[in-house]
Amino acid sequence: MLNRIETYYDAVPRSSARAEEFGPLTLFVQEGQGWPYYARPALGHEGDVPVAAVEKVRARQRELGVPEAFEWVAETTPGLRAAVEATGLTVHEHPLMVLEGEPLPVPEPEGFTVRLVGADDAALDTAVAAPFAAFDAPVAPGTSARVADRITAGLTRLAAALDATGSAHAAGQHQPVGTVTEVVGVGTVPAARRQGLGLAVTAALVADARAHGTELVFLTASDADVARLYGRLGFRTIATALIAEA
Incomplete structure (x- = not known):
């Protein structure tokens, strides 16, 4: 299962980023506008990662003006953490979770409709903006257009919890690659929290993934409380996702 996830992690950025190889590490560099990517272990690499390799990647990230960030799975590449921390980066741990069997049912929140949002949907802009508001981050110009292009290309599926006016109060995505997909960016605007919107959006994404033949659905929870x-929904923790940043 972890090998399938590693293959997915290597594949999914390549739809909008170029890969630069640094021996045991791969740096993904965003092509055009969009969220900057990160470095991660090269697919198939086994064993330790030298500190010098991490330093070379960080130097390249500084040259490009992108965040000095690394993402990997602790159990798959156990030797990377020591090398990353030796260069002064801070490592954060997050539960890596996989859906077991079919999702458990969750009630649709009262007063909201939870559904998939299409590329030409009137709800697209608010569905794209909701997770940014949830994490108190600005929406970069052109984000809705980029998401619409990815939806059209089949690279992203977007779901949202909409009020009676059609405005999204929570949203999230899954990004299928073959028979594997990751649920990402699920967020609820602060004023609408504690109504089950995020969980309902996740359930809609999972249902969509299953309906399209996806076998493996996974996600990374921010902490143990969110993992619970x-x-x-039926997700269980199978490993630890690590994110390192300056």
Whole structure:
């Protein structure tokens, strides 16, 4: 299962980023506008990662003006953490969770409609903006257009919880590659929290993934409390996702 996830992690950025190889590490560099990517272990690399390799990647990230960030799975590449920390980066741990069997049912929140949002949908802009508001981050110009292009290309599926006016109060995505997909960016605007919107959006994404033949659905929870929430849908923790940043 972890090998399938590693293959997915290597594949999914390549739809909008170029890959630069640094021996045991691969740096993904965003092509055009969009969220900057990160470095991660080269697919198939086994064993330790030298500190010098991490330093070379960080130097390249500084040259490009992108965040000095690394993402990997602790159990798959156990030797990377020591090398990353030796260069002064801070490492954060997050539960890596996989859906077991079919998702457990969750109630649709009262007063909201939870559904998939298309590329030409009137709800697209608010569905794209909701997770940014949830994490108190600005929406970069052109983000809705880029998401619409990815939806049209089949690279992204977007779901949202909409009020009676058609405005999204929570949203999230899954990004299928073959028979594997990751649920990402699920967020609820602060004023609408504690109504089950995020969980309902996740359930809609999972249902969509299953309906399109996806076999493996996974996600990364921000912490143990959020992991328990996803556990109500049938997700279980199988490993630890690590994110390093300056």
